[in-house]
Amino acid sequence: MGIVLRGGTIVTAVDYYKADVRIEGEKIVAIGKEIILPEDIILDVEGHLLLPGGVDVHTHFDLPVGNTVTADDFTSGTQGAIMGGTTTIIDYATQFKGQTLKEALTNWHAKAQGACYVDYGFHMAITEWNDDIAEEIGWLSQSAGVTSIKLYMAYKNLLQVDDDILFQALVKSKQCGVLVCVHCENGDMIYNLVKRYRSQGNVTPYYHPLSRPIVAEEEAVYRIIALAHAAQSSVYIVHLSSNNALQVVMNAKCRGNRVYAETCPQYLLLDESFYSKDHFESAKYVISPPLRKKENQDFLWQGLHDGMLDVVATDHCSFNFHGQKDAGLHDFSMIPNGIPGVENRLGLLYTYGVVPGKISINTFVNVTATQPAKIFGLFPRKGTIAPGSDADIVVWDVNDVSVISAQAQQQRVDYTPYEGFQQKGKALHVFLRGQQVVQNGNLCDGDPQGIYLLRKLIR
Numbered sequence: 001m002g003i004v005l006r007g008g009t010i011v012t013a014v015d016y017y018k019a020d021v022r023i024e025g026e027k028i029v030a031i032g033k034e035i036i037l038p039e040d041i042i043l044d045v046e047g048h049l050l051l052p053g054g055v056d057v058h059t060h061f062d063l064p065v066g067n068t069v070t071a072d073d074f075t076s077g078t079q080g081a082i083m084g085g086t087t088t089i090i091d092y093a094t095q096f097k098g099q100t101l102k103e104a105l106t107n108w109h110a111k112a113q114g115a116c117y118v119d120y121g122f123h124m125a126i127t128e129w130n131d132d133i134a135e136e137i138g139w140l141s142q143s144a145g146v147t148s149i150k151l152y153m154a155y156k157n158l159l160q161v162d163d164d165i166l167f168q169a170l171v172k173s174k175q176c177g178v179l180v181c182v183h184c185e186n187g188d189m190i191y192n193l194v195k196r197y198r199s200q201g202n203v204t205p206y207y208h209p210l211s212r213p214i215v216a217e218e219e220a221v222y223r224i225i226a227l228a229h230a231a232q233s234s235v236y237i238v239h240l241s242s243n244n245a246l247q248v249v250m251n252a253k254c255r256g257n258r259v260y261a262e263t264c265p266q267y268l269l270l271d272e273s274f275y276s277k278d279h280f281e282s283a284k285y286v287i288s289p290p291l292r293k294k295e296n297q298d299f300l301w302q303g304l305h306d307g308m309l310d311v312v313a314t315d316h317c318s319f320n321f322h323g324q325k326d327a328g329l330h331d332f333s334m335i336p337n338g339i340p341g342v343e344n345r346l347g348l349l350y351t352y353g354v355v356p357g358k359i360s361i362n363t364f365v366n367v368t369a370t371q372p373a374k375i376f377g378l379f380p381r382k383g384t385i386a387p388g389s390d391a392d393i394v395v396w397d398v399n400d401v402s403v404i405s406a407q408a409q410q411q412r413v414d415y416t417p418y419e420g421f422q423q424k425g426k427a428l429h430v431f432l433r434g435q436q437v438v439q440n441g442n443l444c445d446g447d448p449q450g451i452y453l454l455r456k457l458i459r
Contacts, residue, residue, distance in 0.1 A: 001039045002029065003434065007046035008395065012384050013366035021050060023391040026433035030387060045395050048428060051365060052384050053087025053392030054346050055372040057123075058238060058262065058313035061091055062111045065336050068327070071318040072340065076412035078117040078450060080343035082437055083410045085427035086118060087392040088373075088382050088453070089342070092150055093122040101126070101136040105144055109452070116450030117443075118432065119392075121378070123181060125150040127158075129165045137169075138176045145454030147178050147377050148236070153220045154185035154288065163227060170231035177457030179260075179376070180228070181236040184220035184245070185212060185289055194333050205282040206275050208332045209290035217289050218244040225252045225259055234258035234458070236375065239315045241267045241289040243299035250308045260375055262311040263300050265341055265348045266291065270417060283325045284415055286335040287315070301358045304367055310375065312349055312367045314341040318413040340411045344404060346394075347423040355424055377456035395429035400441075402426060410443070 002024040009018045010031065022030040022040070036042065061077040063070045072080070074091075081089055093108035095101055101124055108122055124146050126133065140146040151169055152159035161169075166182070173180050193211040197203070221237055225248065228235035240246060240261045249261045266287065271294040274285040285291055303309035317338025319325050328335030346368060353359040359367075373383025380389050404418045430438035433451075437444050 001041065002037065003041045003043065004036050005043050005045050005050060005393065005395065006036070007044055008048050008050040010050045010385050011361050011365050012052065013362055013370040016361065021385065021393065023431070023434045026390060028385060028387055028389050028391050031385070043429070045429070049396040049398060050385060051085065051394040051396050052369045053382070053394055053430065053432065054085050054368045055088045055378065055383055056081060056086045056313050056316070056342055056345060057090040057311060057372040057376055058264070058315045059089045059091045059342055060315070060317040060338065063092070063094065063317065068319065068324050068336060070338070071320050071324065071413040072316070072411055074112045074115040075117070075448065076410065077316065077342060078120070078448070079443060080409060080411040082117045082430055082432070083427065083443060084343040085346040085394040085396070085430060086342060087394070087430065087432050088119045088378065090121045090123055090376060092125045094125040095127055097128045101133060101140055105140070105146065113452070115448055117437065117448045118450045119453050120450055121376070121453040121455050122146050123148045123150050126169070127152070129161060129169065134168065134172050137172050137178055141176045141178050141457055145452070147455045147458050148181055149173060149178055150181040150183070150238070152183045152187070153224065154183055154187040154190060156187040156191040160187040163223070166224065167227050167231055170228050170233040170235065174231065174233040177459055179234055179236055179458045181238050182224045183239070184217055184224055184237055186216040186220050189216045198331065198333065203331045205280065205286055205332045205335065208286050208335070209272050209275055212288060212290050214242045214244045214292065217242055218248060221245045221248045225257055228259065229257055234260070236260040236262065238262050239264050239267070239289060240309065241296070242292050243296045246299055246303050246308065250303070253308060260310045261308070262313050263303070263309050264313060264315050265345055266339060266417060268297055268300055269348060269352055271297065280326065280329055283328060283335050284321055285339065285417060286325070286328070286332065286337055287339050288337045301353065304353070304359050304363060310367065310371050312345065313372065314345050316340055316342040318411060320414045322414055339417045340413045341417070343409055343411050344416070344418055344423070347426060348418065348421070351422065351424045377458055378453060391431050391434040393431045394427050396425055397428040398425050400424070400426040400428070
């Protein structure tokens with residue numbers, strides 16, 4: 001007995017056509033007409049789009065930051081993800097100073113196992129590098145299914161690594177089939193600007209973007225691409241926020257450099273005017289890189305349209321406004337950096353990208369599902385609708401209209417940066433490896449069904 005989704009319009013990164021989809025067990029087994037067998041369960045999806053489940057490759061769930069922990073753990077975060085049409089996440093497991101990579105990964109497995117409503121994998125964020133850590137990179141990729149690591153060029157004295165370590169990591173990772181992801185901001189520049197503003201008594205959230213100017217991102221993007229070129233390695237730039245940085249990426253791609261770049265909904269839809277909100281309200285938008293001038297948004301949308309930006313992820317890193325963000329009430333540098341967004345990614349990109357024609361529906365699927373799956377070793381199991389792929393399918397209701405609000409969200413955080421934004425379309429039904437987990441816009445009863453994904457080597 002199978003399940004047949006009948007009458008929908010299938011959308012992939014390259015196709016748009018009407019056909020039925022037949023599911024058996026966890027897999028898609030047939031696409032076409034006259035594929036229904038006598039005992040099949042039939043779900044009529046006439047008038048709806050059938051999308052591959054979204055793949056969000058940048059989340060931070062249950063992450064300790066200073067003296068606090070992100071508001072969303074793997075349960076609440078993945079509940080939000082699945083309700084928004086994302087069926088796979090890759091979270092950043094973090095190795096803190098003094099830990100081995102194996103210890104760090106063990107910690108993250110303990111957080112996620114049995115708690116996830118979506119399938120999941122891990123990157124490994126590395127904060128300390130030495131010969132022993134370098135030797136563990138091969139174990140990560142060969143035995144643990146982790147084929148990407150992350151390094152930070154920012155957060156001096158906490159996470160920041162120097163060019164020597166960046167270069168060593170790029171060389172070692174290439175040897176082991178691992179992709180290096182990089183947070184690109186010049187940490188030394190930022191460190192000195194923060195000190196200057198604080199010494200002048202300028203401590204409100206308004207000064208957060210001033211302490212992290214576009215040039216800090218632009219320079220770091222240029223530098224990591226140069227290091228990767230010298231190492232003959234690929235590199236993945238996370239949360240790119242500005243036209244200046246995008247131009248560096250575009251030039252590199254045109255030269256044939258192997259560089260991937262990700263942006264996020266916040267940089268496509270929010271701008272630095274949010275830092276001028278009354279009183280401390282603007283702390284909700286303290287993220288790194290910060291929100292930029294509005295004119296950057298058109299360039300980022302064009303970058304998605306032209307294929308110069310490869311992925312839209314969320315960098316979901318949620319902190320409550322009350323009780324967490326307000327740790328920086330008297331010092332902007334103490335505000336935990338991050339915003340929620342995993343629940344709203346597909347809805348926002350569809351509403352403000354596809355509907356007005358900034359990107360095509362195929363590009364929408366490509367940057368939210370197909371390219372993330374390809375880049376990070378999950379395709380074609382994830383990221384497309386095809387026979388043999390996992391039956392991760394979103395039935396998208398194009399006619400639904402709603403308003404985003406914190407009160408209605410699954411994410412366990414006391415605000416949303418998209419409060420009051422209109423959303424067109426929604427995930428009406430969601431299937432995860434053939435099991436219906438969202439029905440008529442509601443989370444189905446039952447325990448979390450997400451499993452850990454061993455990812456393929458990246459060459």
